[in-house]
Each structure stands twice: as C-alpha cells, then as structure tokens.
Amino acid sequence: METLSGNLLLITFFMYLLATIFFTVSVTGKKWRNKQGDMSGNRWGTFGFITTIIGFVSAVGYFVTRWMAAGHAPVSNMFEYTTFLGIALSFAFIILYGIYKTNVLGMFTMPIVMLIIAYASVFPSEVEPLIPALQSNWLKIHVTTTAIGQGILSIGFAAGLIYLVRTLDFTARGKKVFWLEFIMYSLVSVVSFVLIRYIFAIANYEASFQYVDENGNDAEMTYNLPPILGPNEGELLTDGAMQPLLSMPAWLRSDDANTVLWSLLAGIVLYALLRLILRKPIGGAIQPLLKGIHPETVDEVSYRAIAIGFPVFTLGGLIFAMIWAQIAWTRFWGWDPKEVWALVTFLFYAAYLHLRLSKGWHGERSAWLCVIGFAIIMFNLIFVNLVIAGLHSYA
Amino acid sequence: MNEIKCDCGHVNPYGTQLCQNCGKPLEEKGKNASMVDMRYEGAARRSQTYNKSMVDKIWNFFSSVKVGIWIIVLTLVASSIGTIFPQEMYIPNTVDPAEHYKDEYGIAGQIYYTLGFHNLYGSWWYMALIASLGISLIIASIDRVVPLYKALKNQRVPRNEAFLKRQRLFGHTTVRDADNTLDKAKAVLKGKRYNIREENGSLLAEKGRFSRWGPYVNHLGLVIFLTGAMLRFFPGMYVDDIVWVREGETEVIPGTDGQYFIENERFIVELYDENDETFQEALERAGGPTVKNFQTDAVLYKRADTSVVGTTPELEEVKEEDIRVNHPLRFDNFALYQLDYKLNELNTMTFSLDNRETGESIDTIEIDLFDPKDEYDLGDGYKVVIDSYFPNFEFNDDGEPSTTSSIPDNPAFIFQMFSPEHPDGEYSFVGIQRNEDVFKENDYQMSFRDVNTKNVTALTVRKDLTLPFIIVGASIFMIGLIQGSYWSHRRIWIKQKDKDVWIAGHANKHWESLRKDFQSLSDETGLVMPEDKLKQKNDKESEGKG
Ligand code: HEM
Numbered sequence: 015m016e017t018l019s020g021n022l023l024l025i026t027f028f029m030y031l032l033a034t035i036f037f038t039v040s041v042t043g044k045k046w047r048n049k050q051g052d053m054s055g056n057r058w059g060t061f062g063f064i065t066t067i068i069g070f071v072s073a074v075g076y077f078v079t080r081w082m083a084a085g086h087a088p089v090s091n092m093f094e095y096t097t098f099l100g101i102a103l104s105f106a107f108i109i110l111y112g113i114y115k116t117n118v119l120g121m122f123t124m125p126i127v128m129l130i131i132a133y134a135s136v137f138p139s140e141v142e143p144l145i146p147a148l149q150s151n152w153l154k155i156h157v158t159t160t161a162i163g164q165g166i167l168s169i170g171f172a173a174g175l176i177y178l179v180r181t182l183d184f185t186a187r188g189k190k191v192f193w194l195e196f197i198m199y200s201l202v203s204v205v206s207f208v209l210i211r212y213i214f215a216i217a218n219y220e221a222s223f224q225y226v227d228e229n230g231n232d233a234e235m236t237y238n239l240p241p242i243l244g245p246n247e248g249e250l251l252t253d254g255a256m257q258p259l260l261s262m263p264a265w266l267r268s269d270d271a272n273t274v275l276w277s278l279l280a281g282i283v284l285y286a287l288l289r290l291i292l293r294k295p296i297g298g299a300i301q302p303l304l305k306g307i308h309p310e311t312v313d314e315v316s317y318r319a320i321a322i323g324f325p326v327f328t329l330g331g332l333i334f335a336m337i338w339a340q341i342a343w344t345r346f347w348g349w350d351p352k353e354v355w356a357l358v359t360f361l362f363y364a365a366y367l368h369l370r371l372s373k374g375w376h377g378e379r380s381a382w383l384c385v386i387g388f389a390i391i392m393f394n395l396i397f398v399n400l401v402i403a404g405l406h407s408y409a
Numbered sequence: 410m411n412e413i414k415c416d417c418g419h420v421n422p423y424g425t426q427l428c429q430n431c432g433k434p435l436e437e438k439g440k441n442a443s444m445v446d447m448r449y450e451g452a453a454r455r456s457q458t459y460n461k462s463m464v465d466k467i468w469n470f471f472s473s474v475k476v477g478i479w480i481i482v483l484t485l486v487a488s489s490i491g492t493i494f495p496q497e498m499y500i501p502n503t504v505d506p507a508e509h510y511k512d513e514y515g516i517a518g519q520i521y522y523t524l525g526f527h528n529l530y531g532s533w534w535y536m537a538l539i540a541s542l543g544i545s546l547i548i549a550s551i552d553r554v555v556p557l558y559k560a561l562k563n564q565r566v567p568r569n570e571a572f573l574k575r576q577r578l579f580g581h582t583t584v585r586d587a588d589n590t591l592d593k594a595k596a597v598l599k600g601k602r603y604n605i606r607e608e609n610g611s612l613l614a615e616k617g618r619f620s621r622w623g624p625y626v627n628h629l630g631l632v633i634f635l636t637g638a639m640l641r642f643f644p645g646m647y648v649d650d651i652v653w654v655r656e657g658e659t660e661v662i663p664g665t666d667g668q669y670f671i672e673n674e675r676f677i678v679e680l681y682d683e684n685d686e687t688f689q690e691a692l693e694r695a696g697g698p699t700v701k702n703f704q705t706d707a708v709l710y711k712r713a714d715t716s717v718v719g720t721t722p723e724l725e726e727v728k729e730e731d732i733r734v735n736h737p738l739r740f741d742n743f744a745l746y747q748l749d750y751k752l753n754e755l756n757t758m759t760f761s762l763d764n765r766e767t768g769e770s771i772d773t774i775e776i777d778l779f780d781p782k783d784e785y786d787l788g789d790g791y792k793v794v795i796d797s798y799f800p801n802f803e804f805n806d807d808g809e810p811s812t813t814s815s816i817p818d819n820p821a822f823i824f825q826m827f828s829p830e831h832p833d834g835e836y837s838f839v840g841i842q843r844n845e846d847v848f849k850e851n852d853y854q855m856s857f858r859d860v861n862t863k864n865v866t867a868l869t870v871r872k873d874l875t876l877p878f879i880i881v882g883a884s885i886f887m888i889g890l891i892q893g894s895y896w897s898h899r900r901i902w903i904k905q906k907d908k909d910v911w912i913a914g915h916a917n918k919h920w921e922s923l924r925k926d927f928q929s930l931s932d933e934t935g936l937v938m939p940e941d942k943l944k945q946k947n948d949k950e951s952e953g954k955g
Contacts, residue, residue, distance in 0.1 A: 084687065114921070140690040143681045143699050146734035265513060310944050314921050321918070325890045333883050342735050344746045344869045345649075346879065349530045351492040361485040365478050371918075372474035 015083040016141060022076040023097065023131070029069025030104065030128050036062030037120035042303045059117035063108075066120065070108060073101045084141040087154040091142050095157065096134030099395070102158075102165030103127045106319070110169050114315050118307050122172045129204050136211040152338035159330025160356075164391050166323030167363065173316030174384030180307050181378060184298030191295055197385060198296040202288065203281025207273070210280050214239050221255035223248040227264060235269055243272040313377050316384050317370060324363050331356040355394040362387055417569065424458035427451025430565050432572030444942055445575040447915050450564070452556035471541075471548040480542050487538060491529035494521050543635045546628045554625045561618060566608035568902055568913075576902075576913035577920070578927065580939030587905045593934045594903055601926055603901065612903040621917060623893020630886030637878025648872035651748065655756070656863040659710065659724070664870055665743065670710040670724055676750055676864040677704050703747050705732040705866040709740060732868065742872050749867035755817045759859040760839070762793060762826060765852055771828075773858055778817035792827040793855070794834065802840055810838075826853045899923045901930070912939055 040058030077098070080088040088094040107123045110116075178194050220236055225245035227233040235245050237255075244250075244258025245268040262268035285296075292299040335356060336346035347353065366383045369375040375383070413421045419430035426436055427445060429452070434440045445451065456472040459465045470476055494517075500509050506527055510518035525532055573579060584590045591612060595605055603614035641647050648664035654673035662669040679702040683692055692699055710724035730738045737744040755778055762771040774785040774793055784794040799812040802821035810821065821840030828835075835851045837844070844854065899916045901923075912930075916923040924941065931938040 138691075138694060140694070141687055142691040143685070143688040143701065145700055146703055150735040263513070308944075311921070314919070318919060318921075321894045325887065325894050328890060329887060333887065336879075336883070340876075341737065344737070344744070344748070344871050345873070346876075349491065349496055349498070354488050354492050358485050358489050361481050361488070365481045365485070368474055368478050368481070373478070 019079040026069045026073040033065040034124040040117040089157040093137035093139045100130035102161040106166040132208045156334035163327025169319035170316045170384040171388030174381035177381040180304040206280035207277035222251040424453030431569040433569035450560035452560040471545045472552040497527045550628045566613045567611040573913040578914035578939040610905045614901040617896040620896035626889025634882030637875045640875045646874045650870040672708040674706040676866040746869040748869040751865040753862040756863045757861040760855045790829040794825040797823040
C-alpha cells in the first residue's frame with residue numbers, strides 16, 4: 015500500500031510537470047483559429063487543465079492509500095504536511111482556473127506546486143506512529159483546512175507575481191526590479207536546495223556530531239550536508255567529514271540552519287548562472303511571454319484568491335486550531351510561535367483586504383502585498399517549524 | 410446644519426454626496442468626476458460630517474480605516490516580536506528569567522528581557538493595542554452601517570442620468586423596440602436570480618445585497634470574541650490548576666470548593682510495539698520507544714449533600730472515565746486533562762529487624778512513606794521507633810541530614826531499635842543503598858526487604874467561563890466573513906426613454922462576475938456591452954507610460 019501510494023505521488027509529479035509545459039506552450043505558443051476563423055487561443059491550456067486534473071486525482075489516490083497504510087490521515091509530519099500543501103495549492107488552482115480560465119496562472123502555479131512537492135520529498139517519508147498529542151480528529155481537520163487555505167492564498171501570490179512580471183519596467187534598475195529578482199532568487203534557492211539534498215543523498219554523505227543540547231544534555235546529531243555550521247559545543251564523530259567553520263547556539267537547530275545556508279549559497283550560484291545565460295533579469299526574460307495578459311484580470315484573480323482563501327485559512331488556522339488546542343493542550347490559545355505566526359498571517363491578510371477596499375491598493379501594491387503574504391506563509395512553514403521548535407514542531 | 414436640496418426636489422441631510430432619491434452628485438467634486446464614488450452610496454456619515462467637539466475627534470479617529478489598518482499592523486508587528494525568543498511561560502520555571510535570557514541569548518536576550526518582551530502578550534501596551542482594535546471595530550462599523558443600511562433600504566429605482574453615466578460600467582444603446590428589449594432584459598436578469606424592481610420605464614436589478622452586511626457581522630463577531638478574551642481576567646471566570654493523584658487514592662479537585670473529588674484507579678503508559686510492521690522504519694529511526702498512550706482510569710465523585718464540610722466527606726460516584734491526552738474528563742464547566750505523570754513512585758517500604766549475630770529475623774514492619782507511624786511494637790520487648798524520617802534525603806550545607814521535599818524520592822530513616830538486650834534502644838541510619846549503625850556497635854539491624862511503588866498522575870484542572878463568548882464570537886465572525894467574501898452585491902440599472910436605453914452596473918467587488926452578467930444580457934437583448942471605465946483609464950495610463 016505504501017509503495018502504491020508513493021507511485022501515485024510520482025505520477026502526480028509528472029502530470030504536473032506536463033501541465034506546466036502545456037500551460038507554458040499555451041501562453042507563449044501561436045494562436046489557433048477555430049472553424050469560424052475566429053482567434054480563439056490554442057487548445058494547450060485545455061490540455062494543461064486536463065493533465066492537472068489527472069495529476070490531482072492521482073494525488074487524492076496517494077492521500078487515501080497512505081491514510082489506509084498508516085491508519086491515520088497523512089498530515090502528521092513535515093513530509094506529509096508539505097506534500098499536502100502542494101496538493102492543496104493545485105486544488106486551489108483548479109478552483110480559480112474554473113472561474114477565470116487563465117492559462118498563465120497555470121504556467122506560474124504548477125511549477126510552484128512541483129517545487130513544494132519536491133521540497134517535501136527531502137524529509138523522511140516513512141509512515142510514522144502518532145504520539146498521543148497528535149491523536150485527534152480535530153488536529154487533522156485543522157491541518158488540512160489550514161493547508162487548503164494557505165494553498166488558495168498562495169494562488170494570490172502566483173497571480174501577484176504574474177502581475178509584477180507583466181507590468182514592471184525591467185530596463186530601469188530600481189528597488190522594484192531588485193525585489194522581484196529577489197523573489198526569483200528565492201525560488202531558485204529552493205530548487206538548489208532540492209538538488210543539493212539529492213546529490214549528497216546519492217553520495218550517502220553523513221557527518222555525525224556529539225553536542226550539548228538546549229537542556230544542557232549530551233546528544234547526537236547527524237548532518238546530511240557538509241557542516242559549515244556546527245552544533246553547540248559539537249564534536250565531530252565521523253572520520254573525514256569537514257570541520258564546521260562556525261558553531262551555533264544550543265537553541266537553534268544547527269543542522270537545519272546549515273541546510274538553509276547551503277541552499278542560499280547554491281541559489282546564488284544557480285541564479286548567477288541563469289543571469290549569465292539570459293543576459294537580463296529573470297523577470298525581464300519572462301516578461302515578453304506575458305504580452306497578451308490583461309493586468310486587470312490577473313489583479314482580480316489575485317484578489318479573488320485571497321477573498322476565497324482568507325475565510326478558509328481563518329477557519330482552519332485559527333478556529334479549528336483553537337478547538338484542537340482547547341482539547342489537547344487545555345487552552346484554546348497559548349502564544350506558541352506557530353500559533354502567533356498563524357495570527358500574524360491572519361492580521362496581514364486582514365490589513366491587505368482593508369488596504370484594498372478602503373485605500374484603493376489595487377494592481378502593483380496589491381501584488382507586492384500578495385508576495386509578502388506568501389513569504390509569511392512560507393516562513394511559518396519552514397522557519398518556525400524547523401528552527402523555532404514549539405508544540406507544533408513536526409520534525 | 411444645512412440640508413441639501415437636489416434638483417429632483419428631494420431634501421438630503423447635511424453631508425450627503427449622492428442624492429438619496431435620484432443619485433445625482435451633490436458636490437462639485439462629484440459633478441466634475443467621470444465616476445461617482447459609490448462607497449456607502451454617497452450617504453452622510455458622522456465621521457465625514459462633524460469634526461468639532463472632542464467626541465467628534467475621537468469618533469473620527471477610531472472610525473478611520475487608515476487608523477484601523479495601523480492598529481492591525483502594529484498588532485501584527487508586536488505579535489511577531491514575541492516569537493523571537495521564547496516567552497517567559499515557555500522557559501523552565503526553575504531559573505531566574507533575568508539570568509536565563511542573558512545566558513541563553515546573550516546581549517540580545519538581555520535587551521529583550523529589559524524591554525519586557527519576555528512577557529509581551531500580557532503587557533499593558535499589547536492589551537491596549539487589542540482594546541483599541543476593539544474600539545476601532547465598533548466605531549468604524551457603526552459609522553458606516555447605519556447610513557449604508559438606510560441608503561440601501563430606501564433606494565429608488567429611477568436614477569438620474571448623471572448618476573448612471575458616472576458608473577464604472579455604463580453603456581448607451583438606441584433600440585427599435587424599447588419595451589420589448591426591456592422585457593427581454595428582465596427575463597435574462599430574472600434567470601440570473603436578480604431581484605427586479607420597475608418604475609416608470611426604469612429598472613433596478615439587484616442581487617446579493619445581504620453580503621454587504623458581511624463585514625459588519627464579522628466585526629461584531631470579533632468584538633464579542635475580544636470581549637470574551639478580556640473577561641478571562643475577571644476572578645472566577647478562569648481556573649488553571651494541577652492535581653497530582655496516586656493510584657488508589659482520591660483527591661479533592663482544586664477550584665471546586667471541595668465539591669468534587671477524583672480517584673486514580675490506575676495510570677498507564679503504553680508504547681508502540683517495536684515490531685509493528687507499518688511503523689518499523691520510523692521507530693528504528695527514532696531510536697527509542699515511542700509513546701502510544703498516557704491514560705488515567707479515573708472516577709469522579711461529588712460530595713454528598715448530607716455531608717458536613719470539614720468532616721471526612723461522604724462521596725457519591727458521578728462517573729468513571731479514562732482520561733487521555735486529547736480526551737479530557739468534563740463535568741460542570743470543568744475539564745480534567747492528562748498533563749504529567751510519575752511512574753513507580755515509592756509508596757511503602759518493608760524492613761525486618763534482624764539479630765546481627767544469629768541472622769535471625771525478629772519481625773517485619775511495613776512503613777507507609779506518606780504516613781509513617783511513630784513506633785512499631787513487635788511484642789516480646791521488641792519495638793522499632795522512627796526517630797527521624799527524611800522523605801527526600803540529602804546532607805544540607807551544614808552536613809546535617811535533611812530532606813528537600815515531602816515526596817519520598819530518596820527516603821532515609823533513623824531508627825531506634827528496642828530489644829530485651831537493649832531496653833534503651835540502639836540507633837541505626839537506613840537509606841537507599843546505605844545502612845549504618847551510628848555507633849558501630851549494634852547487635853541489631855534493620856534490613857531492607859521490599860518496596861511497593863505506585864504510579865502518579867498529574868491532571869490539569871481547567872474551568873473557562875469565557876468559552877461561550879469565544880464560541881459565539883468566532884461563529885458570528887465566520888458567518889460574517891463567509892457572507893461578505895463568497896457573495897458580492899451587484900446592481901444593474903436600466904433606464905429607457907423613447908428609443909434610448911442606458912445601462913449601468915455596480916458591484917462592491919468581483920467585477921468580472923458582473924461583467925459576465927452584462928455579457929449575457931448583451932448577447933440576449935442586443936444592448937451594447939457597457940464599457941469598463943477603470944480598464945480604459947488604466948489602458949490610457951499605461952499607453953502614456955509606454
Ligand atoms: C483583525 C481585525 C479585522 C478583521 C479580521 C476585519 C475583517 C474585515 C473583512 C473581511 C472585511 C471585508 C473586506 C472585503 O470584503 O474585502 C472588512 C471590511 C471593513 N473593515 Fe474590517 N476587519 C478588522 C478590523 C477592522 C478595523 C480595526 C477597522 C477600523 C477602521 C475596520 C474597518 C472596516 C471597514 C470600514 C470595512 C469595509 C466595510 C464595507 O465595505 O462596508 N476593520 N473587515
């Protein structure tokens with residue numbers, strides 16, 4: 015069952031890859047004429063959408079079979095949660111494509127979905143037993159609803175990104191272009207993170223440390239990447255592994271910090287390479303492909319995504335979370351970092367809605383806000399989960 | 410204050426921007442603009458109208474969305490600062506916070522502590538932020554909902570041309586048969602579930618007006634929620650306590666005025682089976698046992714009405730239930746949660762009084778470590794007296810034997826052993842792993858024979874009377890949020906004079922959907938598709954740029 019589940023996920027991944035290609039062709043390719051001779055765009059968008067649906071059905075298969083194998087809903091560790099978030103994002107895309115039929119949204123969203131699923135795959139993927147605190151239906155309801163909410167909100171980001179790439183003036187080198195390129199660099203870093211993890215995993219790289227943890231006890235930690243950043247008072251146990259250049263304080267998860275550093279460095283290399291090949295900012299290289307896109311439509315898509323996603327996120331990330339916390343942790347709110355960041359996300363999107371509604375922050379400003387919102391969601395997923403260990407820490 | 414009279418004869422209250430009756434712009438600004446500002450239907454709002462007294466100024470301050478956004482953003486920033494280092498409640502409570510933050514996080518930690526960020530969410534200024542959020546929500550909502558409600562309720566069907574022309578979606582068509590076109594349009598819009606009103610050749614089709622109340626409903630829910638959160642600080646609303654219960658024992662539940670008691674019949678910790686196929690890999694990686702369940706088999710008792718406070722209570726069983734993580738035991742606004750435990754706590758110890766020379770055992774005594782007797786008479790002139798008892802033994806700073814607590818984690822005794830040979834008694838010191846006679850010349854000794862242990866469970870006792878507010882507030886909030894987000898308010902005006910037909914449309918959001926409705930209308934009736942002024946404006950601007 016577990017093998018079947020893994021294979022279904024693989025199928026999903028390749029379907030999404032195909033969908034990405036189809037959507038890209040539909041946006042950049044030639045327009046076709048239909049029988050009456052009207053320009054009607056080409057059919058690649060429809061193919062992309064169908065492939066997406068097939069991939070999504072396969073993803074549902076993955077979810078169900080893994081649930082059957084584990085005996086509990088597969089949203090209880092980093093691998094499972096992140097994978098689910100990727101699937102939720104593709105689900106959100108299907109909804110918004112249904113409303114607006116914008117192919118360019120698929121061209122931007124599907125690669126992000128793939129990236130998230132690939133990111134998930136670097137975490138240990140075996141089926142884990144549930145510790146008592148996680149044995150709750152409310153927890154599952156909370157986690158799945160939150161992920162779906164975050165998925166829909168992320169569509170706002172994808173649409174915002176399209177808006178920016180479509181409208182920014184890349185010939186002028188200013189703050190805006192810098193930050194847009196920074197987003198591109200961040201995405202490239204995630205790609206390089208996945209690549210590096212796989213390269214060192216194939217090489218079977220390991221470096222073990224004896225160190226002193228945050229409670230002052232001796233503990234062991236194993237790195238899967240060469241340790242640039244070592245643990246607190248760490249002593250290298252593996253022969254021939256690299257000696258860390260810097261030692262981290264006990265409260266920080268040094269192996270994760272090390273991984274982040276590696277990704278950022280590799281990201282720089284990959285990004286520089288891309289710039290050399292393209293000879294322009296990455297955004298500027300994509301821009302000509304988006305000539306035919308109406309900025310107003312993309313703007314409305316991003317707002318619509320947030321208007322749909324905000325209630326779902328609130329319900330899952332705050333209300334169901336409170337119900338679960340009341341049952342499992344004796345109080346509905348405890349100012350745990352993860353909770354606080356869900357609140358921050360909520361407040362941020364509330365501010366977004368008010369700015370848009372009353373201050374008329376449409377178009378470009380709205381798009382930048384969508385980018386920041388997505389950054390907050392990702393920060394919560396990656397940084398708060400891995401680095402600030404709290405009640406919710408999965409890994 | 411001056412009332413404003415419109416050309417149509419209607420008298421509007423001071424501050425009105427669009428005539429309540431015909432929609433004609435009343436202010437110069439509106440008359441010259443290409444689009445009317447449809448927000449709140451151009452109705453007079455208190456905050457836009459008065460700014461004289463102190464009350465006006467406070468009202469205007471809190472009703473401003475700009476101020477509201479600032480409050481939201483400040484709360485957001487403050488909240489995130491609180492996650493930089495752990496809050497005080499998450500650091501071990503055995504350490505001094507001032508030292509802890511400095512030692513763990515260096516100079517940054519010290520600054521964090523000095524600024525009071527270690528207890529940020531309970532600080533007066535954080536509370537003040539939340540309170541002003543609440544005030545802002547109330548004032549901003551009242552300021553808008555009243556005029557909006559009146560304006561939408563009293564809206565008239567025929568509108569001034571100036572009003573129609575200045576809508577974002579506006580189109581003009583000359584038709585052959587106006588009546589027929591209007592009938593067709595009506596049918597199309599009915600099919601799209603618009604509510605339709607007609608008056609003198611004018612038509613108003615409206616849909617989803619209730620979604621306009623969404624924001625106010627959700628703000629109301631938030632206010633109720635915040636009120637509930639603040640009530641926490643009233644005495645009696647909130648109980649947060651812990652009770653430790655040993656197996657087989659019954660303890661009074663704190664916070665219940667001695668009315669309820671809890672018995673721990675058994676406490677267990679279950680582990681996952683390491684040979685379980687499904688989880689084998691994960692269990693191996695974890696490298697140690699993984700807990701499957703913490704459980705207290707509990708019985709809840711209530712004091713019988715007849716029993717007198719102060720005497721040993723008579724108890725009536727209320728219910729028997731397993732308390733597990735995620736499965737609290739609930740009764741009467743209270744809940745008991747599995748919080749902590751201690752396995753194999755020492756409970757009784759058995760010793761024998763032996764003759765050292767012959768090895769003969771005189772008799773055994775069993776000592777209840779929580780309630781040791783002063784003396785144990787063994788008959789025939791044998792007797793054991795507990796001279797001193799140290800439940801958690803250690804040598805204090807002066808080198809004297811002492812105890813650090815009353816929990817028998819490391820019990821030690823000084824026994825006085827009486828025997829026919831020694832009617833004055835011999836002294837011996839007995840603890841775990843040690844047995845010393847004090848003067849090194851005893852004929853008798855106390856030998857350790859046996860020990861009985863029990864598991865102890867710790868339960869959180871929780872009462873939270875603010876929960877109804879929280880639940881009602883959160884529910885209303887969600888209803889309002891969905892109401893405002895998943896529906897939109899769309900209106901279509903059609904005005905006909907002879908062969909001329911004007912159509913105009915307004916949506917409070919999601920214009921694309923309104924445009925689709927117009928598209929169907931245009932397809933079915935031949936009325937021209939209205940132009941989108943905003944899109945045109947933007948296109949012009951971007952042309953200008955490009
Ligand atoms: C965290 C707190 C808040 C939340 C979650 C919240 C939520 C919302 C939502 C969801 C909407 C509808 C937005 C849309 O349809 O796009 C809205 C509208 C609005 N909010 Fe808030 N709000 C909050 C705080 C405030 C505050 C402090 C003010 C005070 C100025 C305020 C004033 C308004 C106004 C004036 C509207 C527009 C109402 C209308 O269109 O008739 N909100 N709010």
